[in-house]
Amino acid sequence: xNDTSKIITLHGxxxxxxxxxxxxxxxxxxxxxxxxxxxxxxxxxYNIMFGYTGLLSLGHALFFxxxxxxxxxxxxxxxxxxxxxxxxxxxxxxxxxxxxGLMALRTGGVSFMIVTLMFAQAGYLSIxxxxxWTRGDEGFVIGQAQRILWGIDLSQPGxxxxxxxxxxxxxxxxxxxxVRHPFGKTLIAIRENEDRVAMLGYNIFAHKLxxxxxxxxxxxxxxxxxxxxxxxxxxxxxxxxxxxFPLLWVLLGGAGTILGPFIGTLFMFYLxxxxxxxxxAYMLIAGVALVLLTLFAPQGLVGVLRAKLWRWLP
Amino acid sequence: MMLLSTRGLSKHFAGLQAVKDVDxxxxxxxxxxxxxxxxxxxxxxxxxxxGRIQPSSGTVIFDGRDVTMMPAxxxxxxxxxxxxxxxxxxxxxxxxxxxxxAARRRLHDKSQVEKATHKAxxxxxxxxxMDQEAGDLSYGHQRLLEIAMGLxxxxxLLILDEPTQGLSDNEITDFxxxxxxxAGETTILLIEHNMSVVMQVADQVTVLxxxxxxxxxxxxxxxxxxxxxxxxxxxxxx
Numbered sequence: 135x136n137d138t139s140k141i142i143t144l145h146g147x148x149x150x151x152x153x154x155x156x157x158x159x160x161x162x163x164x165x166x167x168x169x170x171x172x173x174x175x176x177x178x179x180y181n182i183m184f185g186y187t188g189l190l191s192l193g194h195a196l197f198f199x200x201x202x203x204x205x206x207x208x209x210x211x212x213x214x215x216x217x218x219x220x221x222x223x224x225x226x227x228x229x230x231x232x233x234x235g236l237m238a239l240r241t242g243g244v245s246f247m248i249v250t251l252m253f254a255q256a257g258y259l260s261i262x263x264x265x266x267w268t269r270g271d272e273g274f275v276i277g278q279a280q281r282i283l284w285g286i287d288l289s290q291p292g293x294x295x296x297x298x299x300x301x302x303x304x305x306x307x308x309x310x311x312x313v314r315h316p317f318g319k320t321l322i323a324i325r326e327n328e329d330r331v332a333m334l335g336y337n338i339f340a341h342k343l344x345x346x347x348x349x350x351x352x353x354x355x356x357x358x359x360x361x362x363x364x365x366x367x368x369x370x371x372x373x374x375x376x377x378x379f380p381l382l383w384v385l386l387g388g389a390g391t392i393l394g395p396f397i398g399t400l401f402m403f404y405l406x407x408x409x410x411x412x413x414x415a416y417m418l419i420a421g422v423a424l425v426l427l428t429l430f431a432p433q434g435l436v437g438v439l440r441a442k443l444w445r446w447l448p
Numbered sequence: 449m450m451l452l453s454t455r456g457l458s459k460h461f462a463g464l465q466a467v468k469d470v471d472x473x474x475x476x477x478x479x480x481x482x483x484x485x486x487x488x489x490x491x492x493x494x495x496x497x498x499g500r501i502q503p504s505s506g507t508v509i510f511d512g513r514d515v516t517m518m519p520a521x522x523x524x525x526x527x528x529x530x531x532x533x534x535x536x537x538x539x540x541x542x543x544x545x546x547x548x549x550a551a552r553r554r555l556h557d558k559s560q561v562e563k564a565t566h567k568a569x570x571x572x573x574x575x576x577x578m579d580q581e582a583g584d585l586s587y588g589h590q591r592l593l594e595i596a597m598g599l600x601x602x603x604x605l606l607i608l609d610e611p612t613q614g615l616s617d618n619e620i621t622d623f624x625x626x627x628x629x630x631a632g633e634t635t636i637l638l639i640e641h642n643m644s645v646v647m648q649v650a651d652q653v654t655v656l657x658x659x660x661x662x663x664x665x666x667x668x669x670x671x672x673x674x675x676x677x678x679x680x681x682x683x684x685x686x
Contacts, residue, residue: 316552323549326538333498333532334597335524335553 179352188325193254201354227354273368388434539583
């Protein structure tokens with residue numbers, strides 16, 4: 135079997151397992167997995183920039199929230215149906231990331247982290263400031279009647295799982311396609327040695343901007359779906375915490391791997407879920423686990439798998 | 449016809465005049481060696497040509513166009529290729545992918561990229577190392593990989609910054625043959641310390657000393673030039 139067929143078999147098989155799990159899982163884990171798939175889609179978006187292009191953004195919550203509020207506000211105030219509302223969320227993500235990219239990508243390294251962090255804070259504060267429409271901290275609920283997409287009620291767990299699976303599959307396949315495409319390979323080369331890529335005649339700025347918009351588009355799509363599937367949009371999704379989460383998920387699962395974002399999200403979700411059953415200081419347990427992982431498996435779980443076992447993993 | 453010219457090209461770093469007022473002309477198809485003692489400004493000079501360093505004053509003209517203000521990556525698309533003095537390959541990517549990256553900018557068809565990659569790796573004798581990670585190659589092989597990355601771009605001007613540093617005697621012999629085979633088709637600007645390489649492959653030699661052109665001429669003329677001997681060869685010739 136050549137590498138391409140191995141890659142298709144593994145990722146196709148993985149999606150099939152996720153498809154099958156909806157019939158097997160008990161209700162509680164069924165609901166969790168739907169949520170994890172949407173959050174993992176967000177992480178896939180983050181990974182395009184962080185894992186594959188080597189750009190560490192601390193402001194991705196801005197894009198996640200752009201999708202969520204682009205979708206939610208257009209339902210709430212413009213009376214949009216779910217499909218155009220989702221589209222509005224995605225477009226919001228594209229526009230904001232392109233504008234931010236044009237400014238932030240003039241910097242690099244630590245400055246880039248700070249600039250993205252500051253703009254994300256500005257986004258969060260804007261949501262609070264325009265509380266009249268956004269309902270600020272409290273957020274707003276998207277009612278069941280507004281969550282019927284093409285006759286399918288997305289508030290039903292089965293439909294919701296399926297919608298999450300479709301979103302996740304689309305993001306996963308898009309990412310897989312991208313990193314095997316010449317554009318994606320150039321992004322990886324930029325991560326490895328930016329100066330050299332410029333001296334091969336590639337426009338670094340244009341490639342980074344492309345990576346940022348693609349990354350943000352996937353993140354915004356995840357944000358829009360999250361709001362629609364779980365029926366709520368709130369400012370907490372625009373906080374720093376939601377910029378840090380995808381970074382942690384990707385680090386845990388393996389930066390620059392296709393399956394890493396899902397594995398990391400799954401791991402962290404259940405780590406918090408299980409430890410909060412034991413103690414109220416559950417973040418302490420999560421923190422210790424993170425420290426151990428970064429000490430003993432700095433490439434992340436899938437990264438270790440690639441280093442030790444399957445060198446062909448994309 | 450001049451493929452590359454500089455006029456009054458200068459660079460100073462915080463008071464240090466690294467390159468002063470260099471007028472330089474490189475005709476199409478020539479192999480030109482650029483020599484000079486350490487610190488003579490050779491690397492600064494070529495870095496201004498390919499756009500990695502902005503000159504303090506002066507102009508760079510490539511193929512009749514003033515490229516002085518053009519960013520490096522655009523100059524590369526015009527047909528310059530630059531191989532780094534300090535090996536700068538993509539260490540964690542396979543050797544083949546290193547070359548393919550360089551090829552993909554001008555070729556968009558997958559099979560063409562593959563063909564060009566094979567050819568360039570074959571030219572430097574690294575075809576059997578194709579799947580090996582570049583970082584695992586020996587230093588000499590990484591130098592050769594750099595050269596392959598330059599070749600695969602089919603540049604009109606190939607700038608090689610100390611390409612034979614770290615190569616074995618056999619590899620140097622092969623390198624000389626390779627450059628002679630390219631001569632005529634590709635214009636080459638070569639910074640080189642190894643005098644046997646300079647004497648055997650260069651059509652013309654330019655000597656830089658203290659950032660200025662000290663002498664220019666055929667390898668034999670340079671070899672016989674007193675001022676060059678004093679400044680650079682120090683009597684101990686190659």
